[in-house]
Amino acid sequence: MRTTQDLYKMKQNGEKITMLTAYDYPSARQVEKAGIDTILVGDSLGMTVLGYDTTVQVTLDDMIHHGRAVRRGAPNTFVIVDMPIGSVGISMEQDLNNALTLYQTTNANAIKAEGAHLTDFVARCKQIGIPVVAHLGLTPQSVGVMGYSVQAKTKDAATQLIEDCKAMEAAGAIMIVLEVIPSDLAETISQSVNIPIIGIGAGNGTDGQVLVYHDVLQYEQEHRAKFVKVYGDFSRGVDAIQQFNEEVKSGVFPSEEYTYKAKIMDELNKGEV
Ligand SMILES: Nc1nc(=O)c2c([nH]1)NC[C@@H]1CN(c3ccc(C(=O)N[C@@H](CCC(=O)O)C(=O)O)cc3)CN21
Numbered sequence: 001m002r003t004t005q006d007l008y009k010m011k012q013n014g015e016k017i018t019m020l021t022a023y024d025y026p027s028a029r030q031v032e033k034a035g036i037d038t039i040l041v042g043d044s045l046g047m048t049v050l051g052y053d054t055t056v057q058v059t060l061d062d063m064i065h066h067g068r069a070v071r072r073g074a075p076n077t078f079v080i081v082d083m084p085i086g087s088v089g090i091s092m093e094q095d096l097n098n099a100l101t102l103y104q105t106t107n108a109n110a111i112k113a114e115g116a117h118l119t120d121f122v123a124r125c126k127q128i129g130i131p132v133v134a135h136l137g138l139t140p141q142s143v144g145v146m147g148y149s150v151q152a153k154t155k156d157a158a159t160q161l162i163e164d165c166k167a168m169e170a171a172g173a174i175m176i177v178l179e180v181i182p183s184d185l186a187e188t189i190s191q192s193v194n195i196p197i198i199g200i201g202a203g204n205g206t207d208g209q210v211l212v213y214h215d216v217l218q219y220e221q222e223h224r225a226k227f228v229k230v231y232g233d234f235s236r237g238v239d240a241i242q243q244f245n246e247e248v249k250s251g252v253f254p255s256e257e258y259t260y261k262a263k264i265m266d267e268l269n270k271g272e273v
């Protein structure tokens with residue numbers, strides 16, 4: 001199992017850090033088997049496995065349920081679980097109770113929270129012993145107020161983001177996810193802080209990259225963001241299911257190969273006649 005210190009060392013050595021989301025036991029097993037450095041149980045599960053339009057309907061209970069399954073599937077990988085909308089940023093007492101519940105019940109290695117306003121929360125978590133990953137730039141829980149557009153495109157916004165990242169490091173964040181920002185800015189930030197910067201739609205100059213499991217493996221998708229590279233094709237699963245359906249209807253399945261035989265009816269028939 002990698003530690004936070006191992007991830008710092010990877011940054012220092014210029015070794016890129018990989019992160020992929022996983023949402024359940026089988027996906028977690030696959031991601032661990034593939035040798036990915038860190039797993040994110042993203043609240044994107046609202047879209048990828050629960051069928052919501054955005055992440056804003058995801059609850060703390062959803063994250064606990066999926067986080068526990070991922071931990072069981074990836075016992076040897078550094079696992080980060082997202083704090084969903086409203087589970088943080090309401091009041092310090094409530095935020096800390098939620099953070100502790102998520103961290104303890106999932107047995108994750110860290111939790112992640114969206115927004116630059118959470119520096120005090122991050123610092124308090126550190127005091128309690130909870131490692132926090134900050135998530136800045138495009139924060140999808142705020143889709144209703146910021147949309148899914150590229151962030152930090154103006155000089156002022158870029159300066160602010162650099163300050164926010166430094167403040168998160170000072171508060172004790174163990175890593176920062178930067179989502180959908182210009183690549184030169186992400187590179188500068190990565191060079192300006194000592195904690196690892198993990199990018200998504202933030203170019204090649206960050207310390208690592210994160211993508212969503214269902215995007216990488218191409219489940220059905222109506223809209224694909226520009227930053228998504230597809231590496232597999234799970235949409236073919238539909239073909240397999242279609243074939244099963246056809247083979248049962250036509251009687252092809254189950255053939256002999258899949259059938260148990262003991263000539264038991266001959267015996268029964270003899271006895272009864
Ligand atoms: N399947 C999935 N993948 C993700 O990466 C993801 C989720 N779900 N759900 C939560 C958030 C939402 N995310 C998104 C979704 C769409 C864009 C998008 O379409 N962006 C535009 C940029 C528009 C502009 O130029 O300003 C794009 O065309 O890429 C970005 C981030 C990232 N996260």
Ligand SMILES: CC(C)C(=O)C(=O)O
Nearest residue numbers: 021042043044177200
């Ligand atoms: C896209 C990543 C960074 C995320 O927060 C998620 O999957 O929920």
Ligand SMILES: [Mg+2]
Nearest residue numbers: 042043044082
């Ligand atoms: Mg998320």
